[in-house]
Amino acid sequence: MARVWPASAPARSRAWAGMAEAFKQERAFALLMVGPAFLVLVLTTTFPLCYLIYNSLYTINLSMPYLDGFAGLANYARLLGDARFWHALGLTAIYTTVTVALQVVVGLALALLVLAIPRGQWFFRVTAILPMVLAPVVVGLIWRSLMLTPKTGIVDLAAIALGFGSFNWLGDPTMALVSVIAVHTWQWTPFTFLVFLASLAAVPPDLYEAARIDRASAVRRFLHITLPLIRPAIVIVVILRVIVALAAFDAILALTGGGPGTATEILNLYAYRAAFIELNFGYGSALAATLLVITLVISGFLFRLRSPR
Amino acid sequence: MSAIGSVRLRDIVKTHGPVVALESLNLDIEPGEFFALLGPSGSGKTTTLRIVAGLEQADRGTVAIDGRDVTRLQPGDRDVAMVFQSYALYPHMTVAQNIGFTLRMVGTPRAQIERAVREAAARVKIDHLLDRRPGQLSGGQQQRVALARAIVREPRLFLLDEPLSNLDAKLRVETRVELKKLQRALDVTTIYVTHDQEEAMTIADRMAIFIEGRLMQVGTPEAVFERPDSVAVASFLGNPPMNLVPGELDGRTLVVDGHHITLPHDHAGGARPVTVGIRPGDVRIDGEGLPASVYLTELLGETTIVNLRFGEQLIKARLLEKRHLREGDEVRISFNLPNVHLFDSASGERIALA
Amino acid sequence: MSRHASRAVILVTASCLVMFVWAFPVLWTLLTSLKPGVDVLAYPPVVIFEPRWRNYWDVLFGPTSILPHLWDSLAVSVLATTITLALAVPAAYGFARLRFWGRRALGFYTLATQMLPRIGLVIPYFLFLNRIGWIDTYRGLVLVYLTFSLPFAIWLMVSYFEDIPREMEEAAFLDRAGRFRTFWYVILPQVRGGIAVTVIFVFLNAWNEFLFAVLLGGKRVQTVTVHMFNYVGIEQTQWAMLSAAGIIAMIPVIVIGLAGQKHIVKGLTIGAVKGGGRR
Numbered sequence: 045m046a047r048v049w050p051a052s053a054p055a056r057s058r059a060w061a062g063m064a065e066a067f068k069q070e071r072a073f074a075l076l077m078v079g080p081a082f083l084v085l086v087l088t089t090t091f092p093l094c095y096l097i098y099n100s101l102y103t104i105n106l107s108m109p110y111l112d113g114f115a116g117l118a119n120y121a122r123l124l125g126d127a128r129f130w131h132a133l134g135l136t137a138i139y140t141t142v143t144v145a146l147q148v149v150v151g152l153a154l155a156l157l158v159l160a161i162p163r164g165q166w167f168f169r170v171t172a173i174l175p176m177v178l179a180p181v182v183v184g185l186i187w188r189s190l191m192l193t194p195k196t197g198i199v200d201l202a203a204i205a206l207g208f209g210s211f212n213w214l215g216d217p218t219m220a221l222v223s224v225i226a227v228h229t230w231q232w233t234p235f236t237f238l239v240f241l242a243s244l245a246a247v248p249p250d251l252y253e254a255a256r257i258d259r260a261s262a263v264r265r266f267l268h269i270t271l272p273l274i275r276p277a278i279v280i281v282v283i284l285r286v287i288v289a290l291a292a293f294d295a296i297l298a299l300t301g302g303g304p305g306t307a308t309e310i311l312n313l314y315a316y317r318a319a320f321i322e323l324n325f326g327y328g329s330a331l332a333a334t335l336l337v338i339t340l341v342i343s344g345f346l347f348r349l350r351s352p353r
Numbered sequence: 354m355s356a357i358g359s360v361r362l363r364d365i366v367k368t369h370g371p372v373v374a375l376e377s378l379n380l381d382i383e384p385g386e387f388f389a390l391l392g393p394s395g396s397g398k399t400t401t402l403r404i405v406a407g408l409e410q411a412d413r414g415t416v417a418i419d420g421r422d423v424t425r426l427q428p429g430d431r432d433v434a435m436v437f438q439s440y441a442l443y444p445h446m447t448v449a450q451n452i453g454f455t456l457r458m459v460g461t462p463r464a465q466i467e468r469a470v471r472e473a474a475a476r477v478k479i480d481h482l483l484d485r486r487p488g489q490l491s492g493g494q495q496q497r498v499a500l501a502r503a504i505v506r507e508p509r510l511f512l513l514d515e516p517l518s519n520l521d522a523k524l525r526v527e528t529r530v531e532l533k534k535l536q537r538a539l540d541v542t543t544i545y546v547t548h549d550q551e552e553a554m555t556i557a558d559r560m561a562i563f564i565e566g567r568l569m570q571v572g573t574p575e576a577v578f579e580r581p582d583s584v585a586v587a588s589f590l591g592n593p594p595m596n597l598v599p600g601e602l603d604g605r606t607l608v609v610d611g612h613h614i615t616l617p618h619d620h621a622g623g624a625r626p627v628t629v630g631i632r633p634g635d636v637r638i639d640g641e642g643l644p645a646s647v648y649l650t651e652l653l654g655e656t657t658i659v660n661l662r663f664g665e666q667l668i669k670a671r672l673l674e675k676r677h678l679r680e681g682d683e684v685r686i687s688f689n690l691p692n693v694h695l696f697d698s699a700s701g702e703r704i705a706l707a
Numbered sequence: 708m709s710r711h712a713s714r715a716v717i718l719v720t721a722s723c724l725v726m727f728v729w730a731f732p733v734l735w736t737l738l739t740s741l742k743p744g745v746d747v748l749a750y751p752p753v754v755i756f757e758p759r760w761r762n763y764w765d766v767l768f769g770p771t772s773i774l775p776h777l778w779d780s781l782a783v784s785v786l787a788t789t790i791t792l793a794l795a796v797p798a799a800y801g802f803a804r805l806r807f808w809g810r811r812a813l814g815f816y817t818l819a820t821q822m823l824p825r826i827g828l829v830i831p832y833f834l835f836l837n838r839i840g841w842i843d844t845y846r847g848l849v850l851v852y853l854t855f856s857l858p859f860a861i862w863l864m865v866s867y868f869e870d871i872p873r874e875m876e877e878a879a880f881l882d883r884a885g886r887f888r889t890f891w892y893v894i895l896p897q898v899r900g901g902i903a904v905t906v907i908f909v910f911l912n913a914w915n916e917f918l919f920a921v922l923l924g925g926k927r928v929q930t931v932t933v934h935m936f937n938y939v940g941i942e943q944t945q946w947a948m949l950s951a952a953g954i955i956a957m958i959p960v961i962v963i964g965l966a967g968q969k970h971i972v973k974g975l976t977i978g979a980v981k982g983g984g985r986r
Contacts, residue, residue, distance in 0.1 A: 076797075077800055078802065080797075081861060085816070088850065088854040095835060154722070161719060167726075169968065169972055170965065170968055171729055173972075179914070179932050179957075181915075185939065189946060235975060239975060242972070291825055294917040294932075328830055332826045
């Protein structure tokens with residue numbers, strides 16, 4: 045009895061059968077899968093960015109439309125000489141480094157602490173999720189109204205009770221910066237905590253035991269075994285948190301609006317204010333573009349740190 | 354014997370960048386055979402299997418199944434079934450769904466699928482596991498599911514990629530016997546990849562030895578074992594492997610380690626350096642013969658492996674009895690001459706039996 | 708023995724302290740939301756009081772009802788999440804699995820777009836959407852949300868797809884399933900966990916979004932996060948109402964967060980381990 049070869053696979057494949065190589069077919073399928081998403085990606089990111097750069101080369105002032113027109117690099121020139129820009133840049137640097145450093149240190153310390161607790165770790169994980177799922181703007185509003193208001197906010201009352209006295213948490217320039225940094229750290233430390241908890245748990249315990257046999261103290265075990273092994277996690281965490289810190293906006297807006305004055309006006313907020321409050325979209329675009337470049341440069345630099353592993 | 358499932362590979366070449374995975378391969382597999390592809394890792398045997406399956410494309414050459422050129426055909430259209438080393442079972446489907454998946458893909462009516470699945474499962478004795486998920490099964494059971502999945506559509510060709518390597522030693526030995534029986538019962542051409550020469554020797558009808566991308570020899574296990582074509586093949590088969598000792602051949606005289614041995618046959622071609630191959634079973638430790646000293650003795654229950662220092666070489670002898678020899682003992686060894694192999698030193702190719 | 712015990716006590720106390728710090732603001736907000744006007748600003752702060760449930764009633768059904776805004780948030784979030792998933796899941800499969808030339812470049816591009824500061828997108832989007840009349844519309848907002856959720860979703864899903872051994876597809880091909888059916892019947896069911904994680908993150912991000920919502924929304928499309936500001940006046944703040952509104956706004960995310968916490972933790976750690984990405 046002659047054996048029959050199987051009929052060609054269903055119609056869909058038959059449509060592709062025209063293409064000679066399996067590789068080509070694979071490519072067509074890949075294009076179909078990736079194409080739509082990529083198209084949307086390009087449209088929604090490249091296009092606006094190009095438009096941003098384009099606008100930064102123009103004077104677009106909705107409050108004084110008669111001034112509108114091509115400005116070349118005038119916005120950027122102005123930017124370089126703008127004290128408020130440099131102030132914003134400095135604040136951004138302070139804000140970013142302090143919040144990320146705090147997040148990493150506190151998160152790591154906490155992870156080490158919790159790891160040593162034999163049971164009930166799930167409780168800590170669940171509590172940790174709470175701050176992270178909240179909208180930053182809501183967080184800002186809550187802290188502003190319920191926690192940090194002088195004389196009625198809980199934090200202030202606690203400070204009075206502990207003998208530190210009342211502070212103008214959001215009205216005093218220095219304190220405002222401190223508050224803003226504190227709130228950001230409060231909200232995002234759980235992230236570093238959870239990541240470190242996972243990566244610390246992944247360190248094989250035999251290494252510690254071997255070190256103990258070699259009579260290494262707890263501090264040395266930490267420095268020479270733990271830290272190097274979780275270094276990849278630390279690097280990733282730093283990269284992620286830096287990116288988020290550079291882009292932080294909602295909470296600060298809710299807390300201080302950038303003030304008092306420009307005390308908490310990181311570059312992000314300056315761009316926003318220039319565009320949407322002073323209605324100078326051209327200049328705002330230039331500021332935003334600058335922040336963009338800074339973010340890319342820093343991220344690129346940090347990513348490179350990651351590669352030689 | 355079945356008349357379907359013949360495979361012809363012609364001039365197959367496969368490279369991965371600068372690395373040559375397969376060098377101009379020509380191979381014929383007859384219908385109904387249990388054919389083993391044997392070789393160390395990286396030798397090209399798995400690549401060959403995947404090229405037959407259609408999962409990889411050769412750079413050059415053709416593949417024909419039952420006379421039809423399938424080189425350009427998709428894996429699904431070649432009417433072959435494969436059992437992967439990791440089984441590749443679909444973890445989110447039940448055993449029954451795993452087995453029946455292919456029938457479902459070609460639109461077989463449901464009643465028929467159920468019947469076929471039950472039959473295939475019964476053949477490999479897993480019909481009681483049809484509602485479980487792969488994650489709930491042992492390694493041996495998963496392997497049977499993979500087999501059932503291959504059996505269920507009665508393909509032209511079975512391709513097995515080291516199917517036993519994930520099982521423990523005892524299970525491996527039991528299962529390979531069952532595999533052979535299954536193949537006989539189904540009468541389907543099977544191509545079986547393995548690196549375990551004992552496995553290949555015991556179940557294959559014929560086998561092909563691959564070393565570093567080259568097909569070295571094809572033949573029945575007996576033929577390949579008793580008449581290896583090259584040093585490479587000779588040293589690959591056999592446990593412990595064949596002893597290889599340099600020597601010089603001239604006519605009827607073989608000079609090994611300064612000692613002259615007279616051979617049963619005369620060999621033409623003048624004086625030349627050779628590699629002498631002696632299986633451990635063909636080394637005798639008697640009272641007379643060539644001098645050697647005992648290096649180490651391994652007592653394996655019913656047999657003894659004696660590691661000997663012979664001149665500058667270390668050779669092994671296998672004795673079918675318990676002999677207590679102490680390290681350092683001076684002994685006399687002799688070789689079972691009719692079974693001594695001679696290979697050309699330079700090319701490694703077989704010259705003759707002594 | 709006692710040394711161990713005291714060490715344990717210290718550990719637990721310290722950890723609980725931090726947990727308290729994290730949980731406290733939400734708890735305090737909850738408390739405040741139930742306070743009658745008089746107790747809200749009382750000093751010393753009142754912890755025991757007669758709960759005024761009417762606060763919630765006012766927020767939900769009063770003159771400035773939060774309900775239409777809840778609806779706006781829901782609509783935008785659901786739309787954004789659905790469209791994102793529909794685009795991202797196949798794309799991630801393509802990235803992870805199929806060998807094709809542009810893959811590296813695409814991967815890098817996807818990663819890069821995640822790192823953009825939002826202010827850099829808001830400004831051009833504002834000007835652009837204004838021009839085509841898409842300000843204060845669902846479609847405008849959803850389009851913009853795609854900007855940050857799509858790259859993130861793709862990046863998240865890629866690692867889940869990469870975890871599936873290639874042999875799975877090979878087995879399916881040999882089983883005569885074409886590429887698409889392999890994707891649909893064999894691969895997709897295996898990444899259900901990844902899809903759950905992605906849905907959670909994308910939805911949370913969309914729900915909590917503020918910057919885009921406030922600048923590109925308006926009177927008709929005003930999400931909950933934007934609406935919150937209505938309770939904060941220049942002169943005075945309606946504390947209790949603000950708290951109640953805050954709690955209502957937070958309930959969905961807290962519920963999702965708690966219900967999906969295993970997924971969230973996994974998503975975070977996968978994200979961190981495999982490199983790069985937002986919250």
